[in-house]
Structures are given as structure tokens and as C-alpha cells.
Amino acid sequence: MMKKRILIALSCLLVVLLAVPAVSEVAEMLLPAAEEATITVTGNAVILVPADTATVRLGVTESSQNVLEAQAAMNAKIETIRAALIESGIDAADINTDRLNIYTNYNYDAGVETVAGYTASSTLSVVTKDMEKAGSIIDVAFAAGANNLNGISFAVADTASIMDEAYLAAMDDARAKAELLAGAEGLTLSCVKAISQGNSYSYDSMSNAVTMEYAAAKGASTFVQAALIEVSASVNVSYGMK
Numbered sequence: 017m018m019k020k021r022i023l024i025a026l027s028c029l030l031v032v033l034l035a036v037p038a039v040s041e042v043a044e045m046l047l048p049a050a051e052e053a054t055i056t057v058t059g060n061a062v063i064l065v066p067a068d069t070a071t072v073r074l075g076v077t078e079s080s081q082n083v084l085e086a087q088a089a090m091n092a093k094i095e096t097i098r099a100a101l102i103e104s105g106i107d108a109a110d111i112n113t114d115r116l117n118i119y120t121n122y123n124y125d126a127g128v129e130t131v132a133g134y135t136a137s138s139t140l141s142v143v144t145k146d147m148e149k150a151g152s153i154i155d156v157a158f159a160a161g162a163n164n165l166n167g168i169s170f171a172v173a174d175t176a177s178i179m180d181e182a183y184l185a186a187m188d189d190a191r192a193k194a195e196l197l198a199g200a201e202g203l204t205l206s207c208v209k210a211i212s213q214g215n216s217y218s219y220d221s222m223s224n225a226v227t228m229e230y231a232a233a234k235g236a237s238t239f240v241q242a243a244l245i246e247v248s249a250s251v252n253v254s255y256g257m258k
Contacts, residue, residue: 054209055198056254059190061182064244067170070150073114074157074165075139079121083134087118090136093161097140100160101153106142114141114166139166145173150240170243182249183213190253198257206256214250 076093080086102108116139121132142153150168158165172178191205198205 052206053203053257054254055194055205055257056210056252057190057193057197059186059188059193059251059253060248061185061189061250062246062248063178063182063185064246065172065178067147067172067243067245068145069171069173070144070147070240070242071169071171072142072144072150072153072157072165073139073167073169074142074154074162075115075137076162077135077137077164079133079135081133083118083120083136086134086136090138094138094140097157097160097162100156101140101142104152104156105149106144106153110143112141113138115139137164139164147240147242150242151238154238154240168240170245172245172247175247178247179249182247183251186249186251187253190251191255194253194255198255201257203257206258209254209256210252211254212252214252 074097076090076097078086078089078093080089098108098111101111115137118134118136120134123130123132140157142157144150144153154165194205
């Protein structure tokens with residue numbers, strides 16, 4: 017009876033010993049897996065597209081010793097300009113007041129401040145999607161009484177698809193940079209670990225607006241060169257390397 021118990025105990029011990037992993041295996045289980053090397057790069061892309069929208073800002077400045085007279089003269093000319101623009105084919109909804117100011121002019125003779133008069137000014141914002149019409153807007157407005165030109169700005173109506181294209185190009189740029197740098201160390205890229213985006217949208221008018229005096233002297237209309245719009249995108253991408 018005693019021998020059977022000893023044999024059973026020895027058998028159980030053998031089973032336990034066989035089930036216990038070797039010390040080297042235990043060490044491997046306890047050691048953390050080696051971390052994969054990573055590289056982080058910034059990809060950039062810039063796309064130039066022709067502008068399809070122009071905004072012309074122009075208006076009237078009138079001065080008088082009477083504030084109401086200055087305001088009335090300004091209002092009359094603005095209405096004349098607006099009517100002339102509409103008659104030339106500009107939609108009334110595309111003509112809006114951009115700025116309106118009335119301020120006092122002062123004299124300081126002998127160190128004494130006195131009112132010299134008043135200046136009233138109004139600026140219209142005129143939008144067109146016909147790039148060839150930007151110059152004629154200036155001509156029509158000045159012929160109708162405008163005496164201020166506050167510049168022209170250009171834009172692209174729909175930038176969403178262009179921005180998507182720029183992002184894809186930026187991702188291509190990021191991968192090319194990462195592959196170059198990884199290859200310099202004898203490594204290859206594995207998978208993308210992280211992506212973060214950044215973007216900017218800017219425009220460069222690159223316009224060439226001939227002055228009204230020059231145009232009048234040459235008997236020509238005002239010339240405006242439409243801009244190329246710059247759409248840029250950037251991404252930060254981390255890749256694994258092996």
C-alpha cells in the first residue's frame with residue numbers, strides 16, 4: 017500500500033516537472049518585445065490654381081464744411097456708381113457696402129483746434145466670377161464718379177477638392193522623405209504609426225492693375241491680370257522601420 021502511494025506521488029511530481037517551462041523560456045516570456053524603430057517626417061505640398069472669383073473694392077470720398085452735404089454728395093455718387101455697375105451687367109446681389117466712414121477734419125492754426133469740415137467715404141465690394149470683367153468694373157465705376165480704388169483680391173470658389181489633392185500630395189512627399197532617410201540607415205518602412213495634419217490657404221494676387229490716369233492717357237481700359245491661388249497642405253507622419 018505504501019509503495020503504491022510513493023509511486024503515485026512520484027508520477028505527479030514528474031508531471032509537474034514536465035509542465036514547468038525551462039528557465040530560458042521563462043526569461044523570454046518575462047522580457048519585453050523589442051520596440052520597432054520609428055521615424056517622423058513632415059510632408060508638404062503646394063498647388064497653384066487659377067482664380068475664379070475677383071472682388072474689387074472701390075468707392076467715393078467727399079468733403080464739405082457741412083457734414084450733411086458731405087454725406088449727401090457721397091450717397092448720390094455711390095447710388096450712381098451702383099446703378100452704372102448693374103447696367104453694365106453686374107448682379108445687384110454682388111454689389112455690397114464694404115466700408116462707410118464720416119469723420120471731422122480739424123485745423124490747428126496758432127495751436128487752436130477748429131473744425132475745418134467733414135469727410136464722408138463709402139467703399140463698395142463688387143464680386144465677379146468673370147475674370148475678364150474685373151478691369152471693366154473699375155472703368156465703369158470711375159466713369160460714374162468713383163475716386164477711390166482700394167484694391168482687388170482673388171480667390172477660388174471651391175477649395176475643398178483642391179485641398180484634398182494637396183493633402184494626398186503631402187502624404188506622398190512624407191513617404192518619399194521617410195524612405196530616403198530610412199534607406200540611409202539600411203532600413204525599410206513598415207506601417208504608419210501616426211498622422212497629424214496642418215494646413216494653410218493663401219493667395220498671391222500677382223495682379224497688374226493699370227492706373228486710371230495711365231489708362232485714360234493711353235485710351236485703354238484698366239487691365240487686371242488674374243491671380244494664381246496657392247493652396248498648401250502639410251502632414252506629420254510617423255512610420256515604423258525594420
